[in-house]
Amino acid sequence: MTKNRGIYITANDKVIEQAIALLKSIRFHDPDTPICLIPYDDKYQTIAKILKESYQVEIYQDLDFIERLSNQLYEIFGKGFFARPNQFRKQACWFGAFEKFIYIDTDIVVFDKIIETTDYLDKYDFICYDYQHSGGIKNVFTPKVLEDGVFSENDIQDMFNGGFWGAKKNTISEETLYQTFTECASHPEYFDFSQKTSDQPIINYMILKHVPQRFNIVRRPGGAPGSWAGSKHFQVQDHHLIDPNVNQPLDYLHWAGIRIQPGCPYWDIWKYYRYLGESIPDDEFLQIQKQPNLWQRIQKKISRNIMS
Template sequence: MVDGIYTLANDVVYNQLVALLNSIEVNVGSSLPVCVIAYDDRADRVRAEIATRKNVTLLEDPALLTRWEDFSSEVWATHPTALKTWERQEISGVYRLGMHRRFCAFDPDALFERFIYLDADTLVMNSLDNIFSSLDHHDFIVYDFQYKSPRHAYNLQSSRLQEIFPEPRIKSEIFCAGMYASKRGIFDQNQRNWLISQLQADEAEVLCMSAPDQSVLNYMVMRSQIPVHNLALNLPKNQITGNAVTSNHFIANNNILYDKDSQLTYLHYIGLSSKLFNQICDGENVDFPYRDIFLHYRYLHESEKRPHFKGKPKLYNAPPSLTKRVMKKLGLAR
């Protein structure tokens, strides 16, 4: 049985990808294979980085990528307003279609029989053995608290939503698409065709246009009646930790984060733009939560290149100055 980790990246998130790969190397090991799915064709730096790592490969198979892009395009073609709305926003085709490439991991011809998917803006903080062992008993595993905010998975204004997914399922099965574990082949061609047929039968309106790939994945899993095993709801209470950068109470010890006395499995820099990570790697003194943890893993093998900041850092979410607010009001600044 071949286990492995998938992520999704291009050169835009190169710095985050390096940090993720280094965190896997340190906290999981270098024997577990990792496959980077190409988000798009901008991958020159990614290819060069992967060439230096024996356990990392790049998925660029046009046939495999096209198969799942076509499926995702079929999904959104069933939506009553999505394509027209995105077109008015000057978006060609499906919004963030490259994000849907993560579905390649489910393909019957995919590399790993069992896998953990991690967004590139993630750092692994602990062994992943417990997640892989859980796949002995479950087909789909997550570890997050997205169920508390279902609006990032579905259109809550849809009158069909609770007909398709009763409220108890909405409150317990919704998950974040930034980390999940599953198995190849669980969405074969027949199942994909069936899902499209249900969406065509007026179910597509439940999808969330602002988080398209996350919404589609939630629909695929829940509509297929695949039980979602969320560790945040199933682990003993004293072992459950947070995992989002929005939690400000984590304690760092030797470049590992702890929630009270429990070691995090992963840290997800969710909601932070890749521009922030590129800015600090270029030496700009912008501060955001757990910045030093990121810098440690990013420059694990290139300590001489780690930026040295001077002066007081600028908060990433600091309100604009009065001068900038005035200039923006006058149309002289963005």
């Protein structure tokens, strides 16, 4: 059944804590918007059960399609090319139940009714909401895309972070996905995979090439706040954050490239949402909890030896 607006996430049983923090933050501000889980891999049964029972999250209806889509995309580049090829499973968003949607990574918490960002899709086909472009082209492209005229300087000002974006259903077709991946596979020199990003460079290429009606919300009149947890200037105010550069509250915070653990940037914000409605454990307990025990370390070592 097609629905008007909704949110997609990807997750597996390894990111249960992050997923709970994200879902608690979403549901705190918005109890009703439908949310759909795209399984990151085959080990998702525990997280799916928790998210369905506590936060009304449904599993993507056509799991066979996700498998077929992701396998096709992997094969175009060849096995072993990407550090985290399962990130491409989120491309099932284009073909799911929601006419308008946002995709959100699990290393995010939101501070308001985030589905309202899809209001911009009344005018545009694709939206993003970050300052990825302000840091140059690293983690997306190499200078070769400019040297070869693939994109202009103006084009690359529309680069975005792959952890938060929105679009209209079927803006990208299956054919366009496969065509884009084939183009990219023939020009790996255009992309910066040095920090083990997998989907972000390819999806940026696809959007810049095929979706002219796109909009970065940070360019709205009056400006907009940042969203990256690596930004040190945000001011904490009642479990929210304010960006003093624009004197506006953040709509979401993204720990992209940052391990969420005691001592990380804005740790207290993440911990507040993760344990919303629960007693909050102290940091020492959480730090110990995150340390792998002896048996886990042995298993990891055995696994590495088998793979080598």
